[in-house]
Amino acid sequence: MHGELGPGEALTLRGIGKTYDVSMTPARESVRRLVAEGALFLSSSGRVSTPELSNERIEELATLRAMLEPELATRALPRAHFALIERLETINNGVSQMVARHDASGYIRMNLEFHRTLYLRAQAPAMLAMTETVWLQLGPTMRALYGRLNRKEPPYHHRLILAALKAGDEPGLRLAVRTDATQGLRMLKG
Amino acid sequence: MHGELGPGEALTLRGIGKTYDVSMTPARESVRRLVAEGALFLSSSGRVSTPELSNERIEELATLRAMLEPELATRALPRAHFALIERLETINNGVSQMVARHDASGYIRMNLEFHRTLYLRAQAPAMLAMTETVWLQLGPTMRALYGRLNRKEPPYHHRLILAALKAGDEPGLRLAVRTDATQGLRMLKG
DNA sequence: ATGATGCCTTTGTGATCACATCAAGCGGAC
DNA sequence: GTCCGCTTGATGTGATCACAAAGGCATCAT
Numbered sequence: 001m002h003g004e005l006g007p008g009e010a011l012t013l014r015g016i017g018k019t020y021d022v023s024m025t026p027a028r029e030s031v032r033r034l035v036a037e038g039a040l041f042l043s044s045s046g047r048v049s050t051p052e053l054s055n056e057r058i059e060e061l062a063t064l065r066a067m068l069e070p071e072l073a074t075r076a077l078p079r080a081h082f083a084l085i086e087r088l089e090t091i092n093n094g095v096s097q098m099v100a101r102h103d104a105s106g107y108i109r110m111n112l113e114f115h116r117t118l119y120l121r122a123q124a125p126a127m128l129a130m131t132e133t134v135w136l137q138l139g140p141t142m143r144a145l146y147g148r149l150n151r152k153e154p155p156y157h158h159r160l161i162l163a164a165l166k167a168g169d170e171p172g173l174r175l176a177v178r179t180d181a182t183q184g185l186r187m188l189k190g
Numbered sequence: 191m192h193g194e195l196g197p198g199e200a201l202t203l204r205g206i207g208k209t210y211d212v213s214m215t216p217a218r219e220s221v222r223r224l225v226a227e228g229a230l231f232l233s234s235s236g237r238v239s240t241p242e243l244s245n246e247r248i249e250e251l252a253t254l255r256a257m258l259e260p261e262l263a264t265r266a267l268p269r270a271h272f273a274l275i276e277r278l279e280t281i282n283n284g285v286s287q288m289v290a291r292h293d294a295s296g297y298i299r300m301n302l303e304f305h306r307t308l309y310l311r312a313q314a315p316a317m318l319a320m321t322e323t324v325w326l327q328l329g330p331t332m333r334a335l336y337g338r339l340n341r342k343e344p345p346y347h348h349r350l351i352l353a354a355l356k357a358g359d360e361p362g363l364r365l366a367v368r369t370d371a372t373q374g375l376r377m378l379k380g
Numbered sequence: 381a382t383g384a385t386g387c388c389t390t391t392g393t394g395a396t397c398a399c400a401t402c403a404a405g406c407g408g409a410c
Numbered sequence: 411g412t413c414c415g416c417t418t419g420a421t422g423t424g425a426t427c428a429c430a431a432a433g434g435c436a437t438c439a440t
Contacts, residue, residue, distance in 0.1 A: 012390080012391065012392090014391075014392095022425090023424055023425045023426075024425080025426090026423085028219065028392085028393090029218065032219045032226075033222050035223075036223040037226055037227075038319065045391090045392080045431075045432055045433085046391080046392045046431090046432090047392080047432085056313075057316055060314050061316055067261065068257070071257065124250050126228070126247055126250040126327070127254060129228070130254065130320060130323070130324075134320075202420085204421075204422095212394075213394055214394095214422085215393080215394050215395065215396090216393085216395095218422085218423090235421090236402090236423075237421075238422095
Protein backbone atom coordinates (compact mmCIF):
# COMPACT_ATOMS: atom_id res chain seq x y z
CA MET A 1 0.00 0.00 0.00
CA HIS A 2 2.79 2.41 0.80
CA GLY A 3 4.70 1.76 -2.37
CA GLU A 4 7.59 -0.02 -0.76
CA LEU A 5 7.49 -2.45 -3.65
CA GLY A 6 7.40 -1.41 -7.27
CA PRO A 7 5.08 -2.92 -9.89
CA GLY A 8 5.94 -6.42 -11.08
CA GLU A 9 8.26 -7.40 -8.23
CA ALA A 10 8.30 -11.15 -7.61
CA LEU A 11 7.89 -12.68 -4.17
CA THR A 12 8.40 -16.23 -2.94
CA LEU A 13 6.74 -17.90 0.02
CA ARG A 14 10.04 -19.12 1.39
CA GLY A 15 11.54 -15.67 0.96
CA ILE A 16 8.67 -13.98 2.78
CA GLY A 17 8.88 -16.57 5.53
CA LYS A 18 12.60 -15.96 5.93
CA THR A 19 12.10 -12.17 5.99
CA TYR A 20 9.58 -12.34 8.81
CA ASP A 21 11.10 -15.42 10.44
CA VAL A 22 8.09 -17.67 10.07
CA SER A 23 7.44 -20.85 8.15
CA MET A 24 5.77 -21.10 4.77
CA THR A 25 2.32 -21.59 6.26
CA PRO A 26 1.70 -18.07 7.63
CA ALA A 27 3.45 -16.61 4.58
CA ARG A 28 1.04 -18.48 2.36
CA GLU A 29 -1.99 -17.30 4.26
CA SER A 30 -0.87 -13.68 4.10
CA VAL A 31 -0.14 -13.92 0.40
CA ARG A 32 -3.49 -15.51 -0.33
CA ARG A 33 -5.26 -12.80 1.57
CA LEU A 34 -3.44 -10.07 -0.31
CA VAL A 35 -4.20 -11.83 -3.59
CA ALA A 36 -7.87 -11.92 -2.64
CA GLU A 37 -7.74 -8.17 -2.06
CA GLY A 38 -6.05 -7.57 -5.39
CA ALA A 39 -2.87 -6.33 -3.75
CA LEU A 40 -0.79 -9.15 -5.23
CA PHE A 41 -0.97 -10.94 -8.53
CA LEU A 42 -1.07 -14.73 -8.63
CA SER A 43 0.18 -16.21 -11.90
CA SER A 44 -1.38 -19.34 -13.32
CA SER A 45 1.57 -21.34 -12.04
CA GLY A 46 1.12 -20.04 -8.53
CA ARG A 47 3.93 -17.49 -8.48
CA VAL A 48 3.12 -14.21 -6.77
CA SER A 49 4.22 -10.72 -7.67
CA THR A 50 3.06 -7.16 -7.24
CA PRO A 51 0.62 -6.27 -10.03
CA GLU A 52 1.50 -4.23 -13.10
CA LEU A 53 -1.70 -2.32 -13.71
CA SER A 54 -2.93 -1.55 -17.19
CA ASN A 55 -4.14 1.95 -17.98
CA GLU A 56 -7.70 0.67 -18.04
CA ARG A 57 -7.30 -0.83 -14.60
CA ILE A 58 -5.80 2.38 -13.26
CA GLU A 59 -8.71 4.35 -14.66
CA GLU A 60 -11.13 1.99 -12.96
CA LEU A 61 -9.42 2.27 -9.62
CA ALA A 62 -9.31 6.05 -9.96
CA THR A 63 -13.05 6.02 -10.63
CA LEU A 64 -13.57 3.91 -7.53
CA ARG A 65 -11.62 6.40 -5.44
CA ALA A 66 -13.66 9.19 -7.02
CA MET A 67 -16.88 7.46 -6.02
CA LEU A 68 -15.94 6.22 -2.55
CA GLU A 69 -13.87 8.99 -1.04
CA PRO A 70 -16.26 11.92 -1.52
CA GLU A 71 -18.98 9.82 0.11
CA LEU A 72 -16.71 9.09 3.08
CA ALA A 73 -15.74 12.75 3.33
CA THR A 74 -19.38 13.79 3.26
CA ARG A 75 -20.21 11.42 6.09
CA ALA A 76 -17.23 12.68 8.08
CA LEU A 77 -18.05 16.35 7.56
CA PRO A 78 -20.69 16.80 10.30
CA ARG A 79 -18.38 15.11 12.79
CA ALA A 80 -15.24 17.02 11.83
CA HIS A 81 -14.55 19.22 14.83
CA PHE A 82 -11.56 21.42 15.43
CA ALA A 83 -9.41 18.74 17.05
CA LEU A 84 -9.69 16.60 13.94
CA ILE A 85 -8.87 19.46 11.57
CA GLU A 86 -5.87 20.30 13.72
CA ARG A 87 -4.68 16.71 13.50
CA LEU A 88 -5.14 16.73 9.75
CA GLU A 89 -3.01 19.86 9.51
CA THR A 90 -0.28 18.17 11.52
CA ILE A 91 -0.34 15.18 9.19
CA ASN A 92 -0.30 17.54 6.25
CA ASN A 93 2.93 19.07 7.54
CA GLY A 94 4.32 15.58 7.64
CA VAL A 95 3.38 15.18 3.99
CA SER A 96 5.31 18.35 3.17
CA GLN A 97 8.35 17.03 5.00
CA MET A 98 8.26 13.83 2.95
CA VAL A 99 8.03 15.88 -0.22
CA ALA A 100 11.05 17.91 0.91
CA ARG A 101 13.18 14.83 1.55
CA HIS A 102 12.04 13.12 -1.66
CA ASP A 103 10.75 10.09 0.27
CA ALA A 104 8.20 8.58 -2.13
CA SER A 105 7.09 5.80 0.20
CA GLY A 106 6.86 8.16 3.15
CA TYR A 107 4.90 10.61 1.05
CA ILE A 108 2.36 7.96 0.11
CA ARG A 109 2.10 6.80 3.69
CA MET A 110 1.44 10.28 5.07
CA ASN A 111 -0.91 11.13 2.24
CA LEU A 112 -3.02 8.05 2.91
CA GLU A 113 -2.91 8.69 6.63
CA PHE A 114 -4.37 12.13 5.95
CA HIS A 115 -7.26 10.59 4.07
CA ARG A 116 -7.77 7.74 6.50
CA THR A 117 -7.86 10.06 9.50
CA LEU A 118 -10.64 12.03 7.89
CA TYR A 119 -12.57 8.99 6.71
CA LEU A 120 -12.42 7.28 10.08
CA ARG A 121 -14.82 9.98 11.26
CA ALA A 122 -17.36 8.78 8.71
CA GLN A 123 -18.14 5.77 10.94
CA ALA A 124 -18.39 3.61 7.84
CA PRO A 125 -16.01 0.68 8.29
CA ALA A 126 -17.13 -1.33 5.26
CA MET A 127 -16.76 1.63 2.97
CA LEU A 128 -13.38 2.51 4.44
CA ALA A 129 -12.20 -1.08 4.08
CA MET A 130 -13.20 -1.04 0.43
CA THR A 131 -11.34 2.22 -0.10
CA GLU A 132 -8.22 0.83 1.54
CA THR A 133 -8.45 -2.17 -0.76
CA VAL A 134 -8.24 0.24 -3.67
CA TRP A 135 -5.23 1.95 -2.10
CA LEU A 136 -3.64 -1.45 -1.65
CA GLN A 137 -4.03 -2.23 -5.32
CA LEU A 138 -2.57 1.13 -6.31
CA GLY A 139 0.42 1.00 -3.94
CA PRO A 140 3.15 -0.17 -6.31
CA THR A 141 1.80 1.97 -9.12
CA MET A 142 1.73 5.07 -6.93
CA ARG A 143 5.34 4.48 -6.08
CA ALA A 144 6.18 4.45 -9.77
CA LEU A 145 4.16 7.62 -10.24
CA TYR A 146 5.60 9.72 -7.45
CA GLY A 147 9.05 8.45 -8.22
CA ARG A 148 8.73 9.60 -11.82
CA LEU A 149 7.56 13.14 -11.24
CA ASN A 150 9.66 14.37 -8.34
CA ARG A 151 7.24 16.96 -7.15
CA LYS A 152 8.42 19.77 -4.97
CA GLU A 153 5.17 21.54 -4.16
CA PRO A 154 3.42 20.61 -0.91
CA PRO A 155 -0.06 19.12 -1.22
CA TYR A 156 -2.33 21.78 -2.69
CA HIS A 157 -5.60 19.87 -2.69
CA HIS A 158 -5.21 18.97 0.95
CA ARG A 159 -5.45 22.66 1.78
CA LEU A 160 -8.67 22.84 -0.22
CA ILE A 161 -10.02 19.90 1.74
CA LEU A 162 -9.13 21.55 5.04
CA ALA A 163 -10.70 24.84 3.95
CA ALA A 164 -13.92 23.10 2.94
CA LEU A 165 -14.00 21.23 6.25
CA LYS A 166 -13.64 24.47 8.20
CA ALA A 167 -16.36 26.14 6.13
CA GLY A 168 -18.69 23.17 6.35
CA ASP A 169 -18.86 23.33 2.55
CA GLU A 170 -20.02 19.90 1.42
CA PRO A 171 -19.96 20.42 -2.36
CA GLY A 172 -16.53 22.02 -2.11
CA LEU A 173 -15.31 19.17 0.07
CA ARG A 174 -16.56 16.53 -2.35
CA LEU A 175 -14.90 18.26 -5.27
CA ALA A 176 -11.61 18.76 -3.44
CA VAL A 177 -11.49 15.13 -2.29
CA ARG A 178 -12.42 13.83 -5.70
CA THR A 179 -9.78 15.95 -7.39
CA ASP A 180 -7.09 15.01 -4.89
CA ALA A 181 -7.85 11.33 -5.28
CA THR A 182 -7.73 11.32 -9.06
CA GLN A 183 -5.21 14.00 -10.01
CA GLY A 184 -2.11 11.89 -9.52
CA LEU A 185 -3.50 8.85 -11.28
CA ARG A 186 -4.52 10.92 -14.28
CA MET A 187 -0.88 11.70 -15.02
CA LEU A 188 -0.06 8.02 -15.15
CA LYS A 189 -2.30 7.39 -18.11
CA GLY A 190 -0.45 7.43 -21.39
CA MET B 191 -23.00 -15.25 -1.82
CA HIS B 192 -26.07 -17.23 -2.78
CA GLY B 193 -27.44 -17.42 0.70
CA GLU B 194 -26.87 -21.12 1.18
CA LEU B 195 -25.74 -20.32 4.70
CA GLY B 196 -27.69 -18.15 7.09
CA PRO B 197 -26.16 -15.42 9.26
CA GLY B 198 -24.08 -16.58 12.21
CA GLU B 199 -23.50 -20.17 11.11
CA ALA B 200 -20.26 -21.61 12.45
CA LEU B 201 -17.71 -23.41 10.30
CA THR B 202 -14.67 -25.48 11.20
CA LEU B 203 -11.58 -26.06 9.11
CA ARG B 204 -11.74 -29.81 9.60
CA GLY B 205 -15.42 -29.82 8.72
CA ILE B 206 -14.87 -27.85 5.53
CA GLY B 207 -11.99 -30.13 4.63
CA LYS B 208 -14.15 -33.19 5.13
CA THR B 209 -16.99 -31.70 3.06
CA TYR B 210 -14.75 -31.07 0.07
CA ASP B 211 -12.45 -34.02 0.72
CA VAL B 212 -9.27 -32.03 1.23
CA SER B 213 -6.97 -31.49 4.17
CA MET B 214 -7.02 -28.54 6.50
CA THR B 215 -4.50 -26.57 4.48
CA PRO B 216 -6.66 -25.71 1.45
CA ALA B 217 -9.64 -25.22 3.74
CA ARG B 218 -7.64 -22.69 5.74
CA GLU B 219 -6.55 -20.80 2.66
CA SER B 220 -10.09 -20.58 1.35
CA VAL B 221 -11.41 -19.44 4.69
CA ARG B 222 -8.73 -16.80 5.05
CA ARG B 223 -9.50 -15.49 1.62
CA LEU B 224 -13.20 -15.24 2.36
CA VAL B 225 -12.42 -13.54 5.66
CA ALA B 226 -10.28 -11.02 3.80
CA GLU B 227 -13.22 -10.31 1.51
CA GLY B 228 -15.57 -9.89 4.45
CA ALA B 229 -17.62 -12.94 3.49
CA LEU B 230 -16.78 -14.75 6.71
CA PHE B 231 -16.27 -13.50 10.23
CA LEU B 232 -13.16 -14.50 12.17
CA SER B 233 -13.59 -14.35 15.94
CA SER B 234 -10.73 -13.28 18.17
CA SER B 235 -10.12 -16.92 19.02
CA GLY B 236 -9.84 -17.89 15.38
CA ARG B 237 -13.26 -19.47 14.94
CA VAL B 238 -15.00 -18.69 11.70
CA SER B 239 -18.66 -18.12 11.03
CA THR B 240 -20.89 -16.31 8.57
CA PRO B 241 -21.30 -12.68 9.65
CA GLU B 242 -24.35 -11.28 11.40
CA LEU B 243 -24.56 -7.80 9.94
CA SER B 244 -25.70 -4.84 12.00
CA ASN B 245 -28.23 -2.43 10.53
CA GLU B 246 -25.48 0.15 10.10
CA ARG B 247 -23.38 -2.35 8.17
CA ILE B 248 -26.31 -3.27 5.95
CA GLU B 249 -26.95 0.39 5.22
CA GLU B 250 -23.31 0.83 4.25
CA LEU B 251 -23.33 -2.13 1.93
CA ALA B 252 -26.59 -0.94 0.38
CA THR B 253 -24.97 2.44 -0.23
CA LEU B 254 -22.01 0.73 -1.87
CA ARG B 255 -24.35 -1.17 -4.18
CA ALA B 256 -26.15 2.09 -4.91
CA MET B 257 -22.85 3.73 -5.90
CA LEU B 258 -21.20 0.87 -7.79
CA GLU B 259 -24.00 -0.75 -9.74
CA PRO B 260 -25.40 2.31 -11.55
CA GLU B 261 -21.86 3.10 -12.68
CA LEU B 262 -21.42 -0.42 -14.02
CA ALA B 263 -24.81 -0.27 -15.73
CA THR B 264 -23.93 3.05 -17.33
CA ARG B 265 -20.72 1.63 -18.69
CA ALA B 266 -22.54 -1.41 -20.02
CA LEU B 267 -25.32 0.59 -21.66
CA PRO B 268 -23.57 1.53 -24.94
CA ARG B 269 -22.51 -2.09 -25.39
CA ALA B 270 -25.90 -3.62 -24.55
CA HIS B 271 -27.09 -5.00 -27.87
CA PHE B 272 -30.15 -7.09 -28.52
CA ALA B 273 -28.50 -10.43 -27.85
CA LEU B 274 -27.58 -9.31 -24.36
CA ILE B 275 -31.03 -7.97 -23.59
CA GLU B 276 -32.50 -11.25 -24.82
CA ARG B 277 -30.20 -13.16 -22.51
CA LEU B 278 -31.19 -10.93 -19.61
CA GLU B 279 -34.83 -11.64 -20.28
CA THR B 280 -34.14 -15.36 -20.22
CA ILE B 281 -32.40 -15.04 -16.87
CA ASN B 282 -35.28 -12.94 -15.65
CA ASN B 283 -37.67 -15.75 -16.45
CA GLY B 284 -35.45 -17.96 -14.36
CA VAL B 285 -35.82 -15.50 -11.50
CA SER B 286 -39.60 -15.75 -11.79
CA GLN B 287 -39.40 -19.53 -11.69
CA MET B 288 -37.38 -19.38 -8.47
CA VAL B 289 -39.94 -17.03 -6.99
CA ALA B 290 -42.69 -19.46 -7.96
CA ARG B 291 -41.02 -22.42 -6.30
CA HIS B 292 -40.05 -20.42 -3.19
CA ASP B 293 -36.36 -21.22 -3.67
CA ALA B 294 -34.64 -18.41 -1.76
CA SER B 295 -31.10 -19.47 -2.62
CA GLY B 296 -32.01 -20.02 -6.26
CA TYR B 297 -33.72 -16.66 -6.39
CA ILE B 298 -30.63 -14.90 -5.08
CA ARG B 299 -28.42 -16.79 -7.51
CA MET B 300 -30.52 -15.94 -10.57
CA ASN B 301 -30.97 -12.37 -9.41
CA LEU B 302 -27.23 -11.87 -9.08
CA GLU B 303 -26.64 -13.59 -12.40
CA PHE B 304 -28.96 -11.05 -14.00
CA HIS B 305 -26.89 -8.23 -12.61
CA ARG B 306 -23.55 -9.85 -13.33
CA THR B 307 -24.48 -10.57 -16.94
CA LEU B 308 -25.26 -6.91 -17.47
CA TYR B 309 -22.21 -5.63 -15.63
CA LEU B 310 -19.82 -7.93 -17.47
CA ARG B 311 -20.52 -5.77 -20.50
CA ALA B 312 -19.11 -2.77 -18.64
CA GLN B 313 -15.58 -4.09 -19.21
CA ALA B 314 -14.65 -3.00 -15.71
CA PRO B 315 -13.26 -6.04 -13.88
CA ALA B 316 -12.02 -4.21 -10.78
CA MET B 317 -15.34 -2.51 -10.27
CA LEU B 318 -17.22 -5.76 -10.83
CA ALA B 319 -14.97 -7.59 -8.40
CA MET B 320 -15.66 -4.97 -5.77
CA THR B 321 -19.40 -5.28 -6.37
CA GLU B 322 -19.24 -9.05 -6.04
CA THR B 323 -17.39 -8.61 -2.76
CA VAL B 324 -20.38 -6.63 -1.51
CA TRP B 325 -22.73 -9.37 -2.71
CA LEU B 326 -20.59 -11.90 -0.88
CA GLN B 327 -20.90 -9.99 2.36
CA LEU B 328 -24.65 -9.72 1.95
CA GLY B 329 -25.25 -13.37 1.02
CA PRO B 330 -26.35 -14.80 4.37
CA THR B 331 -28.33 -11.66 5.18
CA MET B 332 -30.15 -11.76 1.85
CA ARG B 333 -31.15 -15.31 2.58
CA ALA B 334 -32.66 -14.20 5.84
CA LEU B 335 -34.43 -11.36 4.04
CA TYR B 336 -35.96 -13.29 1.17
CA GLY B 337 -36.81 -16.09 3.51
CA ARG B 338 -38.71 -13.75 5.79
CA LEU B 339 -40.90 -12.04 3.22
CA ASN B 340 -42.01 -14.81 0.91
CA ARG B 341 -42.61 -12.66 -2.11
CA LYS B 342 -44.79 -13.87 -4.90
CA GLU B 343 -44.41 -11.11 -7.45
CA PRO B 344 -41.80 -11.54 -10.20
CA PRO B 345 -39.01 -8.96 -10.27
CA TYR B 346 -40.54 -5.60 -11.10
CA HIS B 347 -37.39 -3.49 -11.20
CA HIS B 348 -35.72 -5.88 -13.59
CA ARG B 349 -38.36 -5.00 -16.14
CA LEU B 350 -37.59 -1.34 -15.61
CA ILE B 351 -33.91 -2.06 -16.17
CA LEU B 352 -34.67 -3.93 -19.39
CA ALA B 353 -36.94 -1.15 -20.62
CA ALA B 354 -34.28 1.49 -19.94
CA LEU B 355 -31.67 -0.64 -21.73
CA LYS B 356 -33.89 -0.95 -24.80
CA ALA B 357 -34.60 2.79 -24.80
CA GLY B 358 -30.97 3.73 -24.24
CA ASP B 359 -32.21 5.78 -21.29
CA GLU B 360 -29.19 6.29 -19.04
CA PRO B 361 -30.82 8.26 -16.20
CA GLY B 362 -33.70 5.79 -16.14
CA LEU B 363 -31.29 2.89 -16.11
CA ARG B 364 -29.27 4.33 -13.23
CA LEU B 365 -32.41 4.91 -11.20
CA ALA B 366 -33.82 1.47 -11.90
CA VAL B 367 -30.56 -0.27 -11.00
CA ARG B 368 -30.11 1.80 -7.87
CA THR B 369 -33.66 1.09 -6.74
CA ASP B 370 -33.40 -2.62 -7.47
CA ALA B 371 -30.13 -2.90 -5.56
CA THR B 372 -31.37 -1.11 -2.46
CA GLN B 373 -35.05 -1.93 -2.22
CA GLY B 374 -34.68 -5.33 -0.61
CA LEU B 375 -32.07 -4.22 1.87
CA ARG B 376 -34.20 -1.30 3.01
CA MET B 377 -36.83 -3.68 4.36
CA LEU B 378 -34.26 -5.38 6.54
CA LYS B 379 -33.62 -2.27 8.58
CA GLY B 380 -35.64 -2.09 11.78
C1' DA C 381 25.83 -15.31 -32.92
C1' DT C 382 21.45 -17.43 -32.21
C1' DG C 383 18.17 -20.70 -31.33
C1' DA C 384 16.68 -24.99 -29.30
C1' DT C 385 17.10 -28.67 -25.86
C1' DG C 386 17.96 -30.94 -21.72
C1' DC C 387 18.85 -30.91 -16.81
C1' DC C 388 18.71 -29.05 -12.29
C1' DT C 389 17.35 -25.86 -8.91
C1' DT C 390 13.69 -23.35 -7.13
C1' DT C 391 8.98 -22.95 -5.96
C1' DG C 392 4.09 -23.86 -4.78
C1' DT C 393 0.80 -27.55 -3.05
C1' DG C 394 -1.39 -30.52 0.02
C1' DA C 395 -0.95 -33.55 3.96
C1' DT C 396 0.24 -34.50 8.57
C1' DC C 397 1.74 -33.63 13.26
C1' DA C 398 2.56 -31.54 17.86
C1' DC C 399 0.92 -28.06 20.65
C1' DA C 400 -1.62 -24.25 22.79
C1' DT C 401 -6.09 -22.56 23.43
C1' DC C 402 -10.91 -22.32 23.67
C1' DA C 403 -15.63 -23.95 24.61
C1' DA C 404 -18.90 -26.74 26.36
C1' DG C 405 -20.47 -30.20 29.42
C1' DC C 406 -20.22 -32.45 33.75
C1' DG C 407 -20.06 -32.54 38.62
C1' DG C 408 -19.95 -30.71 43.12
C1' DA C 409 -20.76 -27.21 46.68
C1' DC C 410 -23.69 -23.97 48.88
C1' DG D 411 -32.11 -25.57 42.55
C1' DT D 412 -28.46 -22.69 40.98
C1' DC D 413 -23.99 -21.25 40.26
C1' DC D 414 -19.13 -21.96 39.91
C1' DG D 415 -15.04 -24.52 38.55
C1' DC D 416 -12.70 -28.19 36.38
C1' DT D 417 -11.92 -31.36 32.82
C1' DT D 418 -12.05 -33.11 28.33
C1' DG D 419 -12.85 -32.99 23.66
C1' DA D 420 -12.57 -29.99 19.74
C1' DT D 421 -10.30 -26.42 17.12
C1' DG D 422 -6.86 -23.20 15.11
C1' DT D 423 -1.77 -22.47 14.48
C1' DG D 424 2.67 -23.08 12.78
C1' DA D 425 6.19 -26.28 11.20
C1' DT D 426 7.84 -29.80 8.30
C1' DC D 427 7.86 -33.09 4.53
C1' DA D 428 7.19 -35.40 0.00
C1' DC D 429 6.03 -34.35 -4.50
C1' DA D 430 5.11 -32.25 -8.93
C1' DA D 431 5.78 -28.61 -11.90
C1' DA D 432 7.80 -24.57 -13.58
C1' DG D 433 11.62 -21.57 -14.69
C1' DG D 434 16.38 -20.68 -15.59
C1' DC D 435 20.82 -21.86 -17.21
C1' DA D 436 24.26 -24.16 -19.61
C1' DT D 437 25.37 -26.72 -23.55
C1' DC D 438 25.25 -27.83 -28.24
C1' DA D 439 23.97 -27.59 -33.04
C1' DT D 440 23.33 -24.68 -36.98
